[in-house]
Amino acid sequence: MKHSIIQEKSRCFASRIIKLYQYLQQQKGEFVMSKQILRSGTSIGANISEALCAQSKKDFYAKMYIAYKESSETSYWIDMLHKNGYITDYQYKSISTDNLELIKILSAITKTQKYPKSSQHFEKPTTNY
Numbered sequence: 001m002k003h004s005i006i007q008e009k010s011r012c013f014a015s016r017i018i019k020l021y022q023y024l025q026q027q028k029g030e031f032v033m034s035k036q037i038l039r040s041g042t043s044i045g046a047n048i049s050e051a052l053c054a055q056s057k058k059d060f061y062a063k064m065y066i067a068y069k070e071s072s073e074t075s076y077w078i079d080m081l082h083k084n085g086y087i088t089d090y091q092y093k094s095i096s097t098d099n100l101e102l103i104k105i106l107s108a109i110t111k112t113q114k115y116p117k118s119s120q121h122f123e124k125p126t127t128n129y
Contacts, residue, residue: 004052006105010045010067013098017041017074020087020095028086037077043070044102061113068106075099 017038024034044067051063078099082092 004048006102006109007045007048007052009098009102009105010048013102014042014045016095016098020091024081024086030081030086033077033081033084033086037074037081040070040073040077041099043067044074057113061110064106064113065110068103068110071099071103071106075103 020041021034021038024030024037047063047067047070051060051067054060054063075096078087078092078096081087082089087095
């Protein structure tokens, strides 16, 4: 498989999220938001990995868009952890910067896909769970 910058960045970010999760549970005794950020923060990379093995352009777009949404959700949980005193200003700025970088890259990827081609307006992909 070809080297992917977004895949590498998302894997590094997922490792940071896992360490943050462990810190929140072991040092801060926080068990609710830590699970939420673990799920959303590690899901980014999982969806990017799936996108890179997509069977079609539509599948690629759908997975990248899900990764974009998960990154946005992760931003929310980072904000909540900071506003409620679970992470310091330094920790907040550091992890927020990394997440914002992922959001920008994923936004650019999904915008350049011009999905769907036959439509003149933007439609969000549907997912079947």
